[in-house]
Amino acid sequence: xxxxxxxxxxxxxxxxxxxxxxxxxxxxxxxxxxxxxxxxxxxxxxxxxxxxxxxxxxxxxxxxxxxxxxxxxxxxxxxxxxxxxxxxxxxxxxxxxxxxxxxxxxxxxxxxxxxxxxxxxxxxxxxxxxxxxxxxxxxxxxxxxxxxxxxxxxxxxxxxxxxxxxxxxxxxxxxxxxxxxxxxxxxxxxxxxxxxxxxxxxxxxxxxxxxxxxxxxxxxxxxxxxxxxxxxxxxxxxxxxxxxxxxxxxxxxxxxxxxxxxxxxxxxxxxxxxxxxxxxxxxxxxxxxxxxxxxxxxxxxxxxxxxxxxxxxxxxxxxxxxxxxxxxxxxxxxxxxxxxxxxxxxxxxxxxxxxxxxx
Numbered sequence: 001x002x003x004x005x006x007x008x009x010x011x012x013x014x015x016x017x018x019x020x021x022x023x024x025x026x027x028x029x030x031x032x033x034x035x036x037x038x039x040x041x042x043x044x045x046x047x048x049x050x051x052x053x054x055x056x057x058x059x060x061x062x063x064x065x066x067x068x069x070x071x072x073x074x075x076x077x078x079x080x081x082x083x084x085x086x087x088x089x090x091x092x093x094x095x096x097x098x099x100x101x102x103x104x105x106x107x108x109x110x111x112x113x114x115x116x117x118x119x120x121x122x123x124x125x126x127x128x129x130x131x132x133x134x135x136x137x138x139x140x141x142x143x144x145x146x147x148x149x150x151x152x153x154x155x156x157x158x159x160x161x162x163x164x165x166x167x168x169x170x171x172x173x174x175x176x177x178x179x180x181x182x183x184x185x186x187x188x189x190x191x192x193x194x195x196x197x198x199x200x201x202x203x204x205x206x207x208x209x210x211x212x213x214x215x216x217x218x219x220x221x222x223x224x225x226x227x228x229x230x231x232x233x234x235x236x237x238x239x240x241x242x243x244x245x246x247x248x249x250x251x252x253x254x255x256x257x258x259x260x261x262x263x264x265x266x267x268x269x270x271x272x273x274x275x276x277x278x279x280x281x282x283x284x285x286x287x288x289x290x291x292x293x294x295x296x297x298x299x300x301x302x303x304x305x306x307x308x309x310x311x312x313x314x315x316x317x318x319x320x321x322x323x324x325x326x327x328x329x330x331x332x333x334x335x336x337x338x339x340x341x342x343x344x345x346x347x348x349x350x351x352x353x354x355x356x357x358x359x
Contacts (some may be wrong), residue, residue, distance in 0.1 A: 003017050003018065003019025003020070003024075003025065003216055004017070004018045004019065004214075005017045005018075006018075006218070006221045006222055006225050007225070008086065008138065008139070008158075008225045008228055008229060009117070009225070009229040010140075010158060010228065010229060010232050012158065013223050014158055014159055014160060014161060015029060015161060015162070016137075016138055016161075016162040016163075016168065016221050016225065016293075017029075017161070017162070017163045017164065018133075018164050018214065018217055018218060018221065019163075019164075019165065020163075020165060020167055021165070022126060022157045022163045022164075022165045023051075023054040023055075023058070025161065025163040026054075026055070026058070026124065026161065026163060027058050029160070029161045030097075030122075030124070030160055030161060032055075032058055032059035032060040032094065033060065033061070033062075033090075033095055033097055033101060033122075034060075034061045034063055034067070034092060034093055034096040034097070034098060034276075035055065035061065035062055035063070035068060035097040035098065035124075036063050036064050036087055036090060036092050036096065036097075036098055036099070037051060037052060037062065037064075037065045037066070037068055037098075037099045037101055038065075038066045038068070038083065038098055038099065038100050038101065038102070038106060038109070038110045038113065039065065039066070039068075039101040039102050039106060040068050040069065040070040040071075040074065040103070040105065040106050041065060041067055041068070041069050041070045041104045042070040042102075043070075043101055043102045043103070043106070043128050044065065044067040044101075044102075046171060046332055047101060047128065047131070047168070048065050048067070051099065052065065052128070053103060054328075055099075059319065063090040063092050064086070064087075064090040064092075066083055066086050066087065067144070068083065068105075068106070068109070069084075070105075071105065072094050072105060072145065072252075072257040072261075073257065074105055074109060075105045075108055075109050075143070075144055075145045076144060076145055076146075077144060079109060079152070080109060080112065080113065080144055082348070083109065083113050084113055084116070084117050087113070087117055088117075089174055092117070092118075092121070093118070093354075094118040094119075094121060095121075095123070095357070096118075096121050096153075097121060097122035097123070097124055097160070098110055098113060098114045098117070098121055098123055098124070099124045099126055099303065100114075100123065100124070100125050100126060100137075101126045102126075102127075102128055102129070102132070103127065103128055103131060103132045103136075103176075104127075104129060104131050104132045104135075104136040104137075104261065105127030106132075107125055107127060107132050107136050107137050107142075108136060108141075108142050108143050108144070108151070108154075109142075110125075110142075110143065111123055111125070111140070111141075111142030111144065111155075111157050111159070112142040112144055112153070112154060112155055112157075113314055114142075114157055115142060115155040115156075115157040115242070116155065121238070122160050123157055123158075123159040123160060124159060124160055124161050124162075124163070125137040125159045125161070125162040125163070126162075126163055126164075127162065127164050128168045128169075129169075129172060129176055129179070129180060130169055130172070130176070130177050130179070130180025130181065130184075130213070130217070131176075131179050131180035131182075131183055131261065131262065132164075132180075133164040133166075133169075133217050133220075133221075134180055134183050134184055134187070134217055134220035134221065134224075134298065135180075135181070135183040135187075135220065135224065137159075137162050137164070137230045138162055138224050138225060138228070139224055139225075139232075139238075139241075140156045140157050140158050140159070140228070140232065141144070141154065141156060142154050142155050142157055145257060146152075146349055148253075148312075148315050149249070149253050149312055149316065150243070150249045150252055150253055150257070150312075151249070151280075151316040152315070155354065156232065156233055158209050160250060160349060164217065166213055166217060169208075170208070172259070174206065174296065175260070175296070177205070177206055177208075177296075178206060178262060178295050178296035178297050179260050179261060179262030179263070179297075180262065181202060181205065181206060181216075181262070181295035181296070181297065182244075182261070182262035182263070182265045182266045182269075182292070182295065182297055183201070183220065183262070183265065184202070184205075184216050184219075184220055184295075185199065185266075185269070185288075185291045185295055185297075186241075186243050186244050186265065186269060186291060187219070187220050187223050188219070188291075188352070189243070189269075189284075189288075189291075189333065189337075190223070190240055190241070190243055190333075190337070190339050191219075191223045191334055191337060192336045192337020192338070193337060194219075195219045195223060196336055196337065198215060198216065198219060199216075199291055201215055201216055202216070202294045202295050205261035206294070206295060206296055208214060224241065227240070227241060228322060236341075237341065239331060239341035239342065240331050240339040240341050241331075242331050242341075243269065243272060243331040243332075243333070243339060244266070244269035244272055245265060246268065246272065246328065246329070246330050246331070247267070247268035247271045247272060247309070247315070247318060247350075247353060247354060247357070248261075248264040248265040248266075248267065248268025248269070248315065249264070249268075249312070249316065250265045250268075250309040250310070250312040250313040250316070250354065251267055251268065251301050251304055251309050251357075251358070252264045252308070252311035253308075253312035253315075253355075254304050254305055254308035254311075254312055255301070255304050259301060259304070262297060263297060263298050263301065264301065266292045266295075266297040266298060266299060267298065267299065267300055267301040267357040267358075268357075269288055269292070270285065270288050270289065270292070270299050270300070270357055271353040271354065271356055271357045272330060272332060272333075272353065273285045273288045273333065274353055274356055275330060275332055275345060275349060275353050276332040276333045278345065278349070279332055280333070280334045280335075280340075282333070282334060282335050284333055284335070284336065287336075299303065299357070300357045300358070300359075301357055301358055302358060302359070304358045305357070305358075306351070306354050306358050306359075309354050309358065310350065310351055310354055313328060313350060313354070314328075315329065316329075325347065327344040327346060327347075328344070328345045328346075328347070328350050329342055329343065329344065329345070330343045330345045331343070
């Protein structure tokens with residue numbers, strides 16, 4: 001099957017390739033130079049050595065592999081310091097590149113490392129999870145978590161290349177595929193049209209059907225690339241991609257990041273569908289629940305402390321001083337394909353929405 005390439009039309013633009021030969025994509029797009037590989041303890045043993053051999057045979061100089069523990073705990077300040085110090089000891093120079101080989105945590109951490117090490121080195125994203133392929137590897141957002149909230153430290157960085165090989169998904173447990181499908185559901189609801197219609201492929205994709213997975217991955221990348229090209233730094237319409245995340249991130253923080261991102265976003269979308277129904281009198285809650293059930297995702301997050309989630313919500317990085325103490329900013333849906341961003345939601349409404357999914 002031929003590779004598909006989607007161009008993210010920012011300045012300078014960069015390609016996102018989806019295909020069965022990541023190494024050819026790298027060779028076609030980039031000139032060899034010194035580099036390091038950042039990966040985690042799940043992905044590294046599977047793919048890091050093969051990647052290193054391929055790069056070396058193509059003329060790259062691999063100064064080393066940095067492996068972090070798998071999991072959200074590695075997206076913190078301590079892990080960041082450890083990685084950049086290891087790169088410095090390896091001797092990675094300013095003209096070097098960092099290959100981020102892994103899922104969302106590796107991509108977010110690796111992106112921030114690339115944006116800041118030596119004041120910026122080249123970044124190549126090699127997403128190995130469905131969540132990273134459809135969302136976090138595309139668009140240039142990076143981030144580290146603090147105890148006070150998710151992604152409160154970060155930067156925008158344009159990768160030189162994003163290359164996704166769907167075959168890598170075969171090693172994922174079903175729960176991780178479901179985790180990524182949360183973002184697919186979100187973007188299908190935002191996009192409407194053919195993308196929304198093709199959400200009917202979710203059961204097949206969840207079962208590992210390669211054609212269904214590839215179709216949903218490409219739908220997601222094309223939609224996100226379109227939004228990012230229009231509003232790279234989230235000054236306007238890109239904010240719609242936060243649908244389900246405002247409450248979802250608050251749930252993650254309240255759970256001390258033990259709640260999987262996809263589960264948090266799923267519950268966040270259900271909560272925000274409820275807010276949308278109150279605001280626009282269009283009830284899409286049942287539709288949300290059916291899609292999330294098909295994806296194997298929970299629709300609630302019972303056991304999470306509602307007050308802790310509300311406190312995390314008040315620290316959301318999308319808020320501004322103009323919002324005052326009472327208002328939160330949400331993305332809501334007038335209907336499928338009709339998102340509205342920047343909707344002011346009062347404190348009492350936000351508390352009810354959180355309570356509806358944690359009770």
